[in-house]
Amino acid sequence: MRADLQGLTAYQVADASGLVKLDAMENPYPLPDHVREQWTQRLHGLAVNRYPDGRAAGLKHRLRTVSGLGRQHALLLGNGSDEILQIVMLALAAPGACMVTVEPGFAMFRIIARFAGLRYVGVPLGAAFSLDAKAMVATIRRERPALVLLAQPNNPTGNAFAADALRQVVAAAPGLVVIDEAYAAFADRDCLGWLDEYPNLLILRTLSKMGLAGLRLGYAMGAANWVDALDALRLPYNINVLTQEAALLALEHYAAFQQQADLIRAERERLAAALSRVPGLRVFPSQANFVLVRVPGGQAPRWHEALRGRGLLVKNLDGSHGQVADCLRITVGTPEENEALLHALLAIAAN
Numbered sequence: 473m474r475a476d477l478q479g480l481t482a483y484q485v486a487d488a489s490g491l492v493k494l495d496a497m498e499n500p501y502p503l504p505d506h507v508r509e510q511w512t513q514r515l516h517g518l519a520v521n522r523y524p525d526g527r528a529a530g531l532k533h534r535l536r537t538v539s540g541l542g543r544q545h546a547l548l549l550g551n552g553s554d555e556i557l558q559i560v561m562l563a564l565a566a567p568g569a570c571m572v573t574v575e576p577g578f579a580m581f582r583i584i585a586r587f588a589g590l591r592y593v594g595v596p597l598g599a600a601f602s603l604d605a606k607a608m609v610a611t612i613r614r615e616r617p618a619l620v621l622l623a624q625p626n627n628p629t630g631n632a633f634a635a636d637a638l639r640q641v642v643a644a645a646p647g648l649v650v651i652d653e654a655y656a657a658f659a660d661r662d663c664l665g666w667l668d669e670y671p672n673l674l675i676l677r678t679l680s681k682m683g684l685a686g687l688r689l690g691y692a693m694g695a696a697n698w699v700d701a702l703d704a705l706r707l708p709y710n711i712n713v714l715t716q717e718a719a720l721l722a723l724e725h726y727a728a729f730q731q732q733a734d735l736i737r738a739e740r741e742r743l744a745a746a747l748s749r750v751p752g753l754r755v756f757p758s759q760a761n762f763v764l765v766r767v768p769g770g771q772a773p774r775w776h777e778a779l780r781g782r783g784l785l786v787k788n789l790d791g792s793h794g795q796v797a798d799c800l801r802i803t804v805g806t807p808e809e810n811e812a813l814l815h816a817l818l819a820i821a822a823n
């Protein structure tokens with residue numbers, strides 16, 4: 473085993489059995505009924521004795537249509553967007569190369585960088601979790617990173633960065649820039665249109681947060697020269713037949729998933745307003761399908777455990793980074809789940 477990997481442990485997933493799961497940004501709604509009915513028929517006819525279409529041409533075509541990707545740009549598919557991040561980092565991890573991102577950010581960025589062998593440089597977020605363009609540009613000038621990677625909206629903070637700050641960062645990057653839009657469906661705007669302006673930009677998306685986390689399908693969009701070069705590192709048949717067929721079907725009913733996303737957005741606003749009335753809670757603005765809250769100092773473990781005791785699982789971020797000390801990350805659930813959460817929080821706050 474490589475010496476630098478000793479001590480690395482498998483990705484930890486909290487045991488959620490019997491709990492309302494509000495910890496992992498899943499869509500709380502099941503597959504729409506009319507999609508579910510066709511699901512079994514479509515899977516029934518599949519030749520699972522054969523390898524899948526290695527290029528997943530049909531699925532790519534459909535993804536292009538629903539995302540409005542121009543012909544001049546290309547698509548790369550991954551077994552979840554995590555796999556695409558892995559492909560990107562493996563491809564860029566030349567000796568001495570590094571990546572620059574913000575902190576607090578998505579935990580997988582650092583984990584994948586570590587095993588891909590890409591040196592990781594994290595730049596702290598500014599006030600109110602804003603993108604500190606000045607610090608980012610200074611770091612980019614100093615480090616000359618092979619990769620600049622940002623989630624927009626950001627996880628775990630939930631906010632979207634100002635477009636002008638983001639543009640300054642993208643323009644300063646000497647190498648590849650990946651904007652991870654895992655939460656695009658819940659945000660007011662996205663950066664897909666920027667692909668025409670920045671030939672070194674990839675936009676990363678996933679079906680996970682839209683209601684298909686179990687399928688594991690992520691995709692990157694950008695210039696064909698980048699996408700084709702990265703495609704060479706993709707393992708053959710990484711998107712299995714079941715995922716290809718199920719995703720294809722789901723995308724034929726894309727409007728139903730967008731409707732769910734709109735429901736979640738509306739519910740996020742309602743939840744955030746109600747959370748801000750819980751004594752002791754501070755609520756941060758969100759453009760994603762989760763809300764970040766801060767509990768009174770030193771109380772995060774107690775609130776987190778008390779919620780679990782009442783059957784609700786959220787993510788405790790306390791201890792993961794200084795800027796999210798005392799913070800819990802709450803995925804937006806169904807109205808009933810959110811009501812249960814609010815009830816529980818009010819009881820915990822009164823204790």
Ligand SMILES: *Cc1c(COP(=O)(O)O)cnc(C)c1O
Pocket residue numbers: 497551552553554555578623626627652654677678679680685688689690
């Ligand atoms: C959840 C998340 C992902 C993971 O997406 P998968 O497609 O499920 O692998 C990627 N990036 C960010 C920022 C996320 O929050």
